[in-house]
Amino acid sequence: MLDYQAILEEIYESVTNVENKGEVAAYIPELANVPKDKFGINLQLITGENYSVGDSAEKLSIQSISKVLSLTKAFQLVGNKLWDRMDVEPSGNPFNHLSLLELENGIPRNPLINSGAIVVADILLTHLKNPKEDFLNFVREISHDHTICFNNKVAESERLTGYNNYAAANLLKSYGNLYNNVEDVLDFYFHQCSIAMDCKQLTNAFFVYANKGKCLKNRQHLTASQVKRINAIMLTCGFYDEAGEFAFEVGLPGKSGVGGGIVALLPQCFTIATWAPGLNPQGNSYLGMQALEQFTTKTQLSIF
Amino acid sequence: MLDYQAILEEIYESVTNVENKGEVAAYIPELANVPKDKFGINLQLITGENYSVGDSAEKLSIQSISKVLSLTKAFQLVGNKLWDRMDVEPSGNPFNHLSLLELENGIPRNPLINSGAIVVADILLTHLKNPKEDFLNFVREISHDHTICFNNKVAESERLTGYNNYAAANLLKSYGNLYNNVEDVLDFYFHQCSIAMDCKQLTNAFFVYANKGKCLKNRQHLTASQVKRINAIMLTCGFYDEAGEFAFEVGLPGKSGVGGGIVALLPQCFTIATWAPGLNPQGNSYLGMQALEQFTTKTQLSIF
Amino acid sequence: MLDYQAILEEIYESVTNVENKGEVAAYIPELANVPKDKFGINLQLITGENYSVGDSAEKLSIQSISKVLSLTKAFQLVGNKLWDRMDVEPSGNPFNHLSLLELENGIPRNPLINSGAIVVADILLTHLKNPKEDFLNFVREISHDHTICFNNKVAESERLTGYNNYAAANLLKSYGNLYNNVEDVLDFYFHQCSIAMDCKQLTNAFFVYANKGKCLKNRQHLTASQVKRINAIMLTCGFYDEAGEFAFEVGLPGKSGVGGGIVALLPQCFTIATWAPGLNPQGNSYLGMQALEQFTTKTQLSIF
Amino acid sequence: MLDYQAILEEIYESVTNVENKGEVAAYIPELANVPKDKFGINLQLITGENYSVGDSAEKLSIQSISKVLSLTKAFQLVGNKLWDRMDVEPSGNPFNHLSLLELENGIPRNPLINSGAIVVADILLTHLKNPKEDFLNFVREISHDHTICFNNKVAESERLTGYNNYAAANLLKSYGNLYNNVEDVLDFYFHQCSIAMDCKQLTNAFFVYANKGKCLKNRQHLTASQVKRINAIMLTCGFYDEAGEFAFEVGLPGKSGVGGGIVALLPQCFTIATWAPGLNPQGNSYLGMQALEQFTTKTQLSIF
Incomplete structure (x- = not known):
């Protein structure tokens, strides 16, 4: 042993x-x-x-670790329809993630890069009644721990400086691959990333x-x-x-x-x-x- | 003859x-x-x-034709300092202008592509007292025609749907190549493009x-x-x-x-x-x- | 069961x-x-x-399946020195493998794409006494089957039409990441791929x-x-x-x-x-x- | 004055x-x-x-200056058919010319980058009876100077080390945009560049x-x-x-x-x-x- x-x-x-x-x-x-x-x-x-x-x-x-949890929730909610809006291939791209998004017409390479996770957030926003609350509850449930919380300061800090995420969300929107409002989607996204x-x-x-x-x-x-x-x-x-x-x-x-x-x-x-x-x-x-x-x-x- | x-x-x-x-x-x-x-x-x-x-x-x-006029005004105002923030090379890029911007660390290829013109707008915003009014007056003066106006409906229409320009402006911001607020720069930019x-x-x-x-x-x-x-x-x-x-x-x-x-x-x-x-x-x-x-x-x- | x-x-x-x-x-x-x-x-x-x-x-x-076998032999021969000449990341690139090679200065993304496998072939050429024979014997040994052979017709067919592999090998050579002669490396490579x-x-x-x-x-x-x-x-x-x-x-x-x-x-x-x-x-x-x-x-x- | x-x-x-x-x-x-x-x-x-x-x-x-002269001769010989095999746009690409060629399916951006000039050389090889001699005579004629010559040492030097040109020519060949033999086209190309x-x-x-x-x-x-x-x-x-x-x-x-x-x-x-x-x-x-x-x-x- x-x-x-x-x-x-x-x-x-x-x-x-x-x-x-x-x-x-x-x-x-x-x-x-x-x-x-x-x-x-x-x-x-x-x-x-x-x-x-x-x-x-x-x-x-937890930041990007939250992307696995949001992917899981979205997968539960919409099943394989998820793959109409993103792919499952590694991005293999050290230098420029928006380039790939542009080259591939607004379809993110996978749900674990920022652009993909933003589309996942968009899906959760559409399908959850109280998106932030419901998602937090989901995380609490699979963890069996109801003390888990957002860190609103961290979320706010990212909202004020997350220009690259704003760029990604607007680019997705320009390709028609974001259904909700950019601000709403990113508010959800920054909160999911802020979980402590x-x-x-x-x-x-x-x-x-x-x-x-x-x-x-x-x-x-x-x-x-x-x-x-x-x-x-x-x-x-x-x-x-x-x-x-x-x-x-x-x-x-x-x-x-x-x-x-x-x-x-x-x-x-x-x-x-x-x-x-x-x-x-x-x-x-x-x-x-x-x-x-x-x-x-x-x-x-x-x-x- | x-x-x-x-x-x-x-x-x-x-x-x-x-x-x-x-x-x-x-x-x-x-x-x-x-x-x-x-x-x-x-x-x-x-x-x-x-x-x-x-x-x-x-x-x-006039849309992008306005980019020559805004470039002219900015060139008058800051001279060759302009070229610290953008290049003068053709983009040669049919498919993806944000890619180039990413690849070249937020330095637009030239002042006549969208990202370059957005940086030019940022410069005008910094150097003009009443940016929209002053720029319109400049256009009127070189044209000798004081009837030239913005078309506010067109400007508003672009503001509501110009996601790709929002993506470009936010990407520039993430590279530190946009000094003013994204909304303010794009408000100016959409107005300059709307000139009739x-x-x-x-x-x-x-x-x-x-x-x-x-x-x-x-x-x-x-x-x-x-x-x-x-x-x-x-x-x-x-x-x-x-x-x-x-x-x-x-x-x-x-x-x-x-x-x-x-x-x-x-x-x-x-x-x-x-x-x-x-x-x-x-x-x-x-x-x-x-x-x-x-x-x-x-x-x-x-x-x- | x-x-x-x-x-x-x-x-x-x-x-x-x-x-x-x-x-x-x-x-x-x-x-x-x-x-x-x-x-x-x-x-x-x-x-x-x-x-x-x-x-x-x-x-x-077997074609590209042979790349795992050649990688194995090269890994045995030179160990982790292998990774000085190539990486282990997915290429994530549907459209243009030479682009990546160019962008990354002649270092192939991984040993299982063509350019990487050509570098592996180059290493085997350097370290094996009778490269084709020795490699075939290695395949025969791990398979316990001494009837396994090259298909010379297939190898010759690829030699005559494999322009893309010639392009890759010459590009590697231009970056100094191919030590042997292009023709010799590709002769080995086409033979390894031709194994039946x-x-x-x-x-x-x-x-x-x-x-x-x-x-x-x-x-x-x-x-x-x-x-x-x-x-x-x-x-x-x-x-x-x-x-x-x-x-x-x-x-x-x-x-x-x-x-x-x-x-x-x-x-x-x-x-x-x-x-x-x-x-x-x-x-x-x-x-x-x-x-x-x-x-x-x-x-x-x-x-x- | x-x-x-x-x-x-x-x-x-x-x-x-x-x-x-x-x-x-x-x-x-x-x-x-x-x-x-x-x-x-x-x-x-x-x-x-x-x-x-x-x-x-x-x-x-003269090296790449010769590309204007070969373009001129090819334009005389085939006229606008030239543009079926290459474009007239600036490449705008500091870093990787083969990438563009790959992305654009073997159609060079213009006749003055290497890949385009190699296609031009291919055309001259097809249409001139004694390609090297005829091209040299053309240069002598428009210059009114019959002492102009190839420098065979320079041409040979490039043949031995021009891996990047070999890569380009093979890539063109793989896309079907090179009709003659790679060696023959590059022999002509290295000679045209070697003119003193x-x-x-x-x-x-x-x-x-x-x-x-x-x-x-x-x-x-x-x-x-x-x-x-x-x-x-x-x-x-x-x-x-x-x-x-x-x-x-x-x-x-x-x-x-x-x-x-x-x-x-x-x-x-x-x-x-x-x-x-x-x-x-x-x-x-x-x-x-x-x-x-x-x-x-x-x-x-x-x-x-």
Whole structure:
């Protein structure tokens, strides 16, 4: 049997001693002040055991990690109609995401890049009665944690400086691939990104993807086939233009956020979340990537 | 001596009998209703003579033709500092103007594509006291015509549907290449595009570019060197991704607008304006291009 | 227990009745004559059982499937130095592979697109004594089948018409990322692509990737870590610009070739090969994709 | 009256004292050894006068300047059929010329970028009996100088290292836009580029473009309409991705070569050639650009 606690502690030791810790995302003012030496891991086994090290109980801004959750809700609501408005291919594009959108006539490459997630937000706005409240409740339910909240300051901070997201939303609108008002869609989008969760809450929330659609309380939220598809999208598209690198080094479906969080999972086995606010140039957590690479190398547990 | 009136009439005859007249721009609702068989030409010689055929005294929405006028005003105001914020190269890009902007880090290719003209509008907003009023007065002055006005309905129509321009402005903002508020810049921009002028007023306004910077009333508005540079930009960048084609077929500096207007000129010789609302797929007036090709072929007058 | 033979037969029944069977690759003259209603599957379980339907014992031209085998050999020979000369990211590029190569200064996106595989061929040429012979022997060994051969006619056919590969090789050379002579590298490359194998031989050859590096005869050819990495590359890059779609629909690492073959695998569980020469517009076997989607849906066996 | 000799001498003085003289093209070994402080100008007036300064009588490798001459010959031979195989739009592309070719399905943007000139060479190969000899004779005739020759060493040097041209030719071939053999087309192309001429010979050769198609000996080689079109192409496409800059600063149709030569002209007025081997990052002669800017500023002679 693997001694998971010992493995997490080894990783903690090794990773917190690394000198280059990346750079905290500066473009969202509210995130720029998070100390860059924060580091935590939470590991949730499918069998119920849970292990932690470091700052795993501190709240982080989940940011793009929320895209998996909004995709999940939209997939529940509209099923495969989702794919009329976006594709499932990796963007493979380090430099210019609006270019691709323009080249492909307003159809985002996948639901985990900004333009795709904005279309997903548009769909939720159309189908949910009280969009922000209903979405938050969905996140609370699959996580079994009713303390999870938006951080309105972070949402407001992004609204004031998120010009690139305004550009994407307007471009989508110009192609007829945004049905609601730009301001309304982005208000929802900035709120979903602002959700604050700690590593434990993240491994709880993502338990459904490791457990064929059933949450920790054994309730079925998604079919096995939906879970397979969402995991596939996480693997091929979850890390911006570093998706190939993450698959290659870590070998797990997962999703990162510019708040420094990463959550990943091995179907039928575990979910794991790391938090380290310093980012590499591709926008993924510098130490989180290293920690997860060490974890799958030490445990030899990966989908490959 | 050339019989200009006879030549214009021959062209009128030939061009109004063409079957394919192109398509009226549908994406600006207020323009969509202009009858597509309108056609007019005005020719203003440097020596003072003026010739007309067809609907040359009817008002058209000058749209992108205004970009030459706003560039001129901005060039007067800030001189070569202009080129810190945009380039002077043809975009050569039929398919995706935001892509280039992204690839080139928010520096528009030239002042006559939308993104470049939006930066020019931003500069005018910064340097003019009453931007809309002052700019309109400038246009009136070089045209010697104080009846020239904005069409507020057209401006409002573009504000409500100009998502692509909102995308461009927000993208510029995200790169730090827009100093004023997006809404304010676009309000100015949509107004400048909405100016209504007839072909005669257009040949008046562009007289400065044919006359080394002096207007019809012989007042110096630009230096000869500034005029040379603006004419060069018109030639290489004035017709979207058909700039090469227009140089090749017509051989004059000029500028087109989606309202169906084209104005062109031969330094020291003449300015000419055509109006035909149907556009070719590149967004230039279908009949206007043909009329100007015939004009330079018949008269053998071109810069080449 | 799953009745694999029954499942394969169901799939056979369903898939051979589909009307649209795709189009046989016309650009390689020698392949253009293969009848498009050929269809076969071979399934090799890790536990030793083997199942077949249809034309699974007929030879097909493995084409791009060979890129996984050449990558494997090069990885054995030079280890992680490989990644100095190419990346591991999906290309995400439906339209123009040379563009990316140019944009990224001669570093191919991954070893499974043509430009990457040409660099791999260059590496093998440098490190193998008798490159073609040694590589063929490697394929024979991991497959335990010494009847496997090049098809010289196919190789010659590609040499005469493979202008796009000549373009890629010369572009790589212009960036200094090809050390050997263009003709020599492409001669090797066209031969590796011309290898003829049937579905059974393909599941044998790919057994190492399902069995932590050990072949059917239990000999260790690769480390577990190397296998994990190659499987990750297959998943993110194995199907041109349809890699996301294959992960999404099928959920297995795999590789396709324009000869109509696909081979895929579930670590610790099975390897499976399909053959159906008709291709979809993305260049992957039309019926093969469907058969594998049905297989993972019916068996609920995927990496996700 | 302008004192042209004095103006040329002023420019000589000013330009030879500039510190940054650019870099000699290193990628063609035979050109890499040319001393970078060479500098010469020749000016040929339409009225017959001729003026020189500096190294204007030394031979330079005309390189891409030859593209105007080959275009002229092809235009004579096939007329407007030329435009079925290439376009007349500026490429506007600093970074990757093969990308555009791929994106536009093998149709080069214009005849003055490499891919376009290779198609022109292909046309000449098809239509000339003894292609190299016939083309050289054409150049000798319009220049009235039968001493003009290929430099076989330069041609051979390019053949051995011109991988990018091989890539372009093979890519054209893959799109069916090259009818002759790649080797044969490039052999012709490398020879046309290798022609050695001095500044005086260049102003002679380009006299036809300033004189409505008539050469110095008053023989008609091109129609006025053909001349207009070729001049238009020079203006919009003659300086790679600096065409806009050259039009803006200099305001003359012209063409540069990586041998450091530039030739430009004002219709009905003059032809001018400069030589300075150091290139700017865009591949145009660093001092030549400056000299021509000074010339049109001092003389106020430009097409604008």
